[in-house]
Each structure stands twice: as C-alpha cells, then as structure tokens.
Amino acid sequence: MIPELGERGKMSDEKEKKEQQEGKEGFHISRRDFLKDAGLVVGAPTLGSISATAEAATQAGKGAAGTKETPAPSATPGPELTTIELTVNGGKYRYAVEPHWSLRQLLRDHVGYTSPKDWCGGQGACGSCTVIMNGRAVLSCMTLACECDGAKIETAEGIAKAKHPIIQAYINNNAFQCGYCTPGFVCTAKALLDKNSTPTEADVRDALGGNLCRCATYQRHPPAVLEAARNLKPGA
Amino acid sequence: MKTWKRFAHVNAKTIDEASSILRGGKAALISGGTDLLGTMRFEILPDYPEVLVNLKTVPGLDYVKEEGGMLRIGALTRLEDIVRNDTIRNKYAALAEAAHRTATPHIREMGTLAGNICQFNRCWYFRNPDNRFNCIRKGGKQCFAMMGDNRYHSIFGAVKMCLAVNPSDTAPALVALNAKIKTNKRLIEAEQFWEMTVPGSTVLAADEIVTEIQIPTPGAGVKSAFIKFAIRKSIDFPIVNCAAMVGGGQARVCLNAVYNKPYRATAAEEAIKGKAINEDNADAAGAAAVAAAKALPGDRNKWKIPIAKTMVKRAILACA
Numbered sequence: 001m002i003p004e005l006g007e008r009g010k011m012s013d014e015k016e017k018k019e020q021q022e023g024k025e026g027f028h029i030s031r032r033d034f035l036k037d038a039g040l041v042v043g044a045p046t047l048g049s050i051s052a053t054a055e056a057a058t059q060a061g062k063g064a065a066g067t068k069e070t071p072a073p074s075a076t077p078g079p080e081l082t083t084i085e086l087t088v089n090g091g092k093y094r095y096a097v098e099p100h101w102s103l104r105q106l107l108r109d110h111v112g113y114t115s116p117k118d119w120c121g122g123q124g125a126c127g128s129c130t131v132i133m134n135g136r137a138v139l140s141c142m143t144l145a146c147e148c149d150g151a152k153i154e155t156a157e158g159i160a161k162a163k164h165p166i167i168q169a170y171i172n173n174n175a176f177q178c179g180y181c182t183p184g185f186v187c188t189a190k191a192l193l194d195k196n197s198t199p200t201e202a203d204v205r206d207a208l209g210g211n212l213c214r215c216a217t218y219q220r221h222p223p224a225v226l227e228a229a230r231n232l233k234p235g236a
Numbered sequence: 237m238k239t240w241k242r243f244a245h246v247n248a249k250t251i252d253e254a255s256s257i258l259r260g261g262k263a264a265l266i267s268g269g270t271d272l273l274g275t276m277r278f279e280i281l282p283d284y285p286e287v288l289v290n291l292k293t294v295p296g297l298d299y300v301k302e303e304g305g306m307l308r309i310g311a312l313t314r315l316e317d318i319v320r321n322d323t324i325r326n327k328y329a330a331l332a333e334a335a336h337r338t339a340t341p342h343i344r345e346m347g348t349l350a351g352n353i354c355q356f357n358r359c360w361y362f363r364n365p366d367n368r369f370n371c372i373r374k375g376g377k378q379c380f381a382m383m384g385d386n387r388y389h390s391i392f393g394a395v396k397m398c399l400a401v402n403p404s405d406t407a408p409a410l411v412a413l414n415a416k417i418k419t420n421k422r423l424i425e426a427e428q429f430w431e432m433t434v435p436g437s438t439v440l441a442a443d444e445i446v447t448e449i450q451i452p453t454p455g456a457g458v459k460s461a462f463i464k465f466a467i468r469k470s471i472d473f474p475i476v477n478c479a480a481m482v483g484g485g486q487a488r489v490c491l492n493a494v495y496n497k498p499y500r501a502t503a504a505e506e507a508i509k510g511k512a513i514n515e516d517n518a519d520a521a522g523a524a525a526v527a528a529a530k531a532l533p534g535d536r537n538k539w540k541i542p543i544a545k546t547m548v549k550r551a552i553l554a555c556a
Contacts, residue, residue, distance in 0.1 A: 082245065099245035099288070104237075118237045122277050124270050124343055125471065136316070136345040141237065142273050143346070144266075146245050147290055188341070209470030210340025 084149040088113065089158030097145040104129045104140035106148075107155060115156035115183035116140045119212070127211035130184040131155050137191035137207075156183035159190050166190050169228035177215035185211050189225045197232055199225065238277050243285055247293040251420050251445055254289045259443040262286040267312055268347035270339070271355040278365035280356075281435055282374050297447065300324065307451040311350035315406070316341065318349060328451055330460035330479040334409035337464045340471050350446040352406045353417070353429065357437045357496065358473055359389065359400030372397045373435050387536045388475065388493075391529040391544065395432040395496040399532070402430060402437055403473040407498045408490035409462050410449065412479035418448040430497030437497070458483035461554030463547050476540055478547035482555040485510050489525065489551065494544050501525035504548050513556040522549035 081096040088111050095110060104116045120126035122141045129141040132154040160167050166189050169175075176182045185208060192199060192207040199207070204222045213221075248254035257263050264285035266272055272288075275281055291297070297312040300321050307328060309318070318324055318335040325332040338344055338352060356362070361369040361380040370376035381389050381399040389399040407430065410417075415426040421444050431439045440446070454460065460481040466472035474493040478501075481488045487505040492498045504525035511517045522545040531538035 080244075098242075100240040100242050102239075105239070122237045123274055124340075127340065127342055130342060136314075137342055138346050139270075139342045142270055144245065144269065144273070144288075147247075147266075147292065207341050210342045 082146040082149070084146060086148050086150065087152045089154060089161065095145075099144065099146050101145040102141050103131070103133075103143040103145050103148055103153075106145040107131065107140060107153070113155045113157050115187075117180055117183060119181070119214075125212070126181070126184075127188060128181050128184040130187040130211065132187050132191045132194075135191065135194060137188045154187070154190070156186045159186055164190060164228075165231035165233075166193065166225065166228040169224045169231065172227060173220050173224035175217055175220040175224040176213075177217055181211060181213045181215075185213070185221060189221070189228065192225065193229055193232060197229060199229055201226065240273070240277055241279070241284055243276075244287040245290065246287060247290045249293060251294060251447060254291055254294065255420055255443045255445055257287065257289045258445070260287075261442070263289055265289050265291055265445060267291045268314070268343075268351045270343050270347045271351065275356060275363075278363075279367060280363055280365065282367050282370065291445070302327075302453065305453050307453060309349055309449045309451070311446045311448060312348050315339075315344040315347050315349060315352060319344065327454060328413060328460065330409040330412055330462040330481060331406060331451070333462040334405040334464075334477070334479060337462070337466075337474075337477075338405040349406060349449055352404055353410065353449075354436075354438055354440070354446065355404060356435060357398075357400035357432075358403040358493075359398075360385075362400050362435075373400060373432075375434055382532075385536065386532050386534075387539075389532060389537050390495050391526075391531065391537055391540050392495040392499055393530065398432055398496060401493045401495060402497050403493055404498070405462070405464060405474060405477055405492070408477060408479040408492040409460075410451070411490035411498045411500055412462075412481045412488045413451045413454070413460055414481070414488060415449055415451040417446055418450060419444045419446050423450075427498075427500055432496050454481065455484050458486065459555040461551050463551045463554065465543050465547055476544045476547050478544070478551040480548070480551035480555050482508060482513060482552055487552075489521070489548055491525065491544055491547065494529070494540065501548060503527060504552075508552055513552060515553070518549040518552040521552055522546060 081098060083094065083096050085094045093111055095106065097106060107113045107116055116131055117128040118141060119128040124139050124142045129139055130137050131140045133151050166186055170186065188208055188211055196203060201222045204225045208221055246257055254265065258265060262285055264272055266288045276284065292312060297310040299310040300313055301308045302323055315335040315338055319332060359381055361371055361384065362373050367374065369380045372379050379397045379399055386399055390401055410426040417424045417426055417429050419440065429439060430437055458481060462479045464477040465475045476491060476493050478491045487509045489501040489504045490498050491501055504521040507521040507524040508517055525548040526541050526545045529541045529544065531541065
C-alpha cells in the first residue's frame with residue numbers, strides 16, 4: 001500500500017507542475033489526457049483509470065504485433081482481418097479488425113472512446129460496457145468487432161456531446177458516486193428514452209435492471225431518467 | 237479483461253453455407269453470442285472452436301408472424317422483440333413473460349430465442365473457468381457435483397451421471413405452449429428438443445441449425461403463464477421456473493432448472509386437467525409435480541423441492 005501512496009503523491013506533484021506550466025494559456029488539458037501522460041512517466045500505474053490506459057496500450061501493442069506476424073497456416077476458412085466500416089458518435093471509421101476483438105476493445109484502443117468500462121471481466125453481468133448499437137443498448141464486451149460492419153454506435157461521450165438532457169438530469173440528481181458505472185447507465189437510459197419518451201418509473205427500473213452500481217446509487221437513477229424524459233425536447 | 241484466444245470468423249450468407257462449415261468440425265455457430273462468447277472467453281470447454289460462423293448475416297430469419305393457426309418466430313428474433321410484441325403478450329403470455337424474465341435488458345437485446353433454447357447447461361463445476369473440472373459433460377469420468385456442493389442441482393436425478401440443470405427461461409414456456417422447433421433438417425417437438433450430450437444440451441446434429449420456432453395458436457379460453465424464482469429480480473438464472481397452459485379441458489405444465497432438461501410435470505397436468513383452477517386444486521397439482529422429486533445425498537438441494545411445488549401452483553393459478 002505504501003508504494004501505491006507514493007506513486008499517487010508523485011503523480012499529484014506531476015499534475016501541479018503541469019498545471020503551473022499550462023497556467024498561462026489557461027488549463028485545457030483533461031484529467032484523462034493528463035493521466036495518460038502521467039501513466040507513461042510513472043511507469044508503474046496504480047490508479048484504476050491509469051491501469052485501464054496501460055492495459056489499452058499493451059493490448060494495442062499486442063494487436064499491432066499480431067498483425068505483423070505471419071499468420072499460421074490454418075485449414076479453417078475465413079480471413080484473418082476483416083475490414084469494417086462503422087459510425088461512432090457521428091464520425092465514420094474504417095478499421096481492419098481481427099476476429100477475436102471485442103467492440104469494447106475496438107472503441108477504447110483504436111477509436112479512442114474510453115467510456116465503455118470493464119467491471120465483471122466480460123461475463124455480460126454488469127452493464128458497465130454498454131453502448132447503443134443501431135438503437136439497442138448492448139454490451140460491447142460481448143460483441144465481436146468484426147460483426148459491427150455498418151453499425152451505428154453511440155457511446156456516453158457522444159450523448160454528452162449532443163447535450164442530451166440525461167446528462168444534466170444525472171448531475172441534478174447526483175445519480176452517481178464514483179462514476180465508474182455511469183457511462184453504462186447513461187447509454188442504457190438514453191436507449192430507453194429513444195424508444196419510449198414517456199417512461200413510467202417501472203419502465204425505468206426494468207430497463208436499468210442490467211446495470212450494476214457498486215456505490216449503490218440505485219434509488220437516484222429513476223428520478224434522474226424521469227427528469228430527463230420531462231426535459232426532452234420534441235425531436236431531440 | 238480476459239481476451240479471446242484466436243479464432244477465424246465467417247459471415248454466413250445462407251443456412252446451407254453455415255451448415256457446411258459446421259460440418260467441417262471445430263466450428264461453432266454464433267447469433268447473439270451471449271452464452272457462447274462467455275464460455276469461450278473463460279475457456280470453460282476443453283475444445284476451443286477454430287471458426288465461428290455468424291448466423292446474423294443470413295437474411296430473413298428475424299420475424300414474428302401469426303399465420304395458418306400458428307405463431308412463427310424466426311431463429312434470429314431477439315428476446316426483447318418478443319417481450320415487446322403485442323400478439324405474443326396477449327395470446328402467448330407464458331413466452332412473453334419468460335422472455336421478459338430472461339437475464340438483463342442488454343442480453344435480451346442481443347440474445348435470440350433460438351440461442352436461448354440452445355444454451356449450455358448450468359453447473360458451477362461445468363462452468364468453472366479454464367476447464368478446472370473436466371466433468372462427465374466434457375468427456376471426463378465423473379460428476380463433481382455428485383459429491384460436491386450441489387445446492388442448485390437436479391431434483392429429479394441425474395442423466396448419464398450429470399446433475400447440471402437447464403437454465404433456459406423460454407424453454408419451459410415453449411414446452412407448455414406445445415411448440416415445435418424447425419431446423420434445416422427436421423421439425424422437432426419442443427418436448428423432444430433437449431437431451432444431455434457432451435457438451436451440448438440439445439438433440440441437434442453438429443451441422444443442424446434452428447431456423448424457426450412454431451407455436452400453435454391456443455384456443456379460446458386457454459391461458460398460459462410463466463413464473464420464475466430467482467435470487468435477484470434481474471440478471472439471475474432461475475432457481476426454479478415454471479410455465480403452464482391451462483384451459484379447454486387441457487393442461488400442460490413444465491418446470492425448468494430442476495433437471496437436465498425442461499421437466500414436463502405430467503402428474504401435475506393430470507391433477508388439474510378439467511378441474512376448476514382454485515387454490516386447493518393448484519396446490520394438489522403442485523404436490524403431484526414434485527411427488528417424484530428427491531433431494532441429492534446430503535440434502536443440499538432439498539430446498540428446491542417446495543419451491544418447485546409452489547412454482548407449479550402459482551403458474552396454474554395465474555392461468556385462471
């Protein structure tokens with residue numbers, strides 16, 4: 001535990017220095033960008049979000065190494081790499097993906113949207129990796145990237161950027177504590193509101209039944225989603 | 237997060253193409269993928285598929301139609317689409333409720349009806365990661381649940397020494413509704429569809445693919461219902477579930493998660509057939525359903541028997 005505290009201390013020093021450097025032009029750097037940099041400097045990341053970044057970096061490295069390897073001769077049919085085109089938060093992307101990549105891996109390591117989280121380790125049990133795919137709230141950890149050709153995907157970043165009322169409603173209702181599960185909840189709630197703009201509390205509880213929150217903020221989610229439904233502009 | 241080991245992936249264009257790849261061996265069919273990808277990620281089975289055949293790219297398998305005195309549901313119909321379908325909710329209530337109580341909204345948006353009835357059985361030894369328990373279901377020599385912790389296991393005995401239970405919620409609903417399952421080779425009565433194999437849970441041949449589920453439209457005065465007992469309201473697999481279709485002098489009652497395959501409670505059917513649906517008769521039917529049930533040595537799963545009895549009773553009462 002002590003080295004971990006040490007690392008944290010070191011990072012906060014880094015942060016202060018960086019803040020001082022950035023101070024003159026105004027502080028534009030996001031927390032995540034900073035943590036990415038800090039993770040590289042420190043080298044032994046201990047915080048959750050840094051671990052995720054480091055994991056992403058290793059996985060990206062593996063992926064790159066994998067593509068350079070000469071593919072082992074295989075009797076089974078099917079290409080090693082599939083080219084897929086998909087729309088993520090309104091932007092169009094084209095990737096050559098390996099068959100065993102999950103959509104979550106593609107979104108985080110390659111497209112650069114880090115809101116699909118991992119909690120249950122890919123069992124489909126927690127809802128933290130939820131994204132909206134073709135109007136359906138799905139688990140990105142249980143979706144193969146190569147099967148997403150032509151898909152239209154929305155992540156929590158896209159929902160926030162579009163200033164969907166669900167974001168402000170979540171803030172107004174304090175419907176989170178640590179925030180790790182929140183992107184999953186937001187995506188699920190947005191998919192519900194897209195289908196049903198006037199949900200009842202029972203509908204909301206039913207729709208959010210697949211999202212787990214370790215901080216147990218469950219009671220705050222239905223009022224937040226109902227508030228968002230009230231604030232939905234027609235056609236938004 | 238554990239990543240998958242490598243495999244090849246083919247988008248099938250037709251059922252025949254998918255079937256011919258499956259015939260080549262070491263291949264698995266993927267539709268929703270919520271069960272298959274989990275077993276692969278945690279390397280539950282000793283054999284890892286070399287190729288996945290994607291059925292979602294085969295056109296024309298996602299539909300719900302009521303015609304010719306029956307309801308026809310395409311194999312790729314998502315469970316959530318079944319939940320939202322008004323025809324199914326009104327006339328085939330047991331199926332709509334069973335689909336609604338399956339897993340979570342996310343998994344229902346991904347998982348298909350055909351996939352739900354073809355899922356692997358559930359047993360914590362069988363499902364342990366990295367094939368730690370090479371049980372009879374995986375070509376091993378013993379059942380670890382027989383002497384181990386079997387609190388969630390079969391109350392109607394073992395099949396070929398396996399005590400794992402079928403966890404599907406929609407399966408008992410389909411048996412109660414007297415459904416037929418159409419594959420690319422034949423038409424199978426729902427009741428005959430499940431069988432203990434290594435490692436599967438259905439009678440399907442290696443290259444056989446479910447294409448459609450057919451349910452005869454129930455006559456006037458016939459009602460169906462589905463009841464599930466689980467630890468949590470959402471997400472959980474059933475401890476015991478029960479579907480019933482009663483009315484017009486007929487009765488069909490099916491339990492699941494109590495046996496290796498959906499367990500049709502014929503004794504309960506006989507007890508309620510032609511009688512008024514009331515508390516006493518339903519209670520008698522529940523007692524008849526579990527008359528043949530027997531806890532495993534050590535009585536760890538004895539608690540499931542009164543639950544099964546009550547599920548039968550409540551499912552029948554819900555058909556009133």
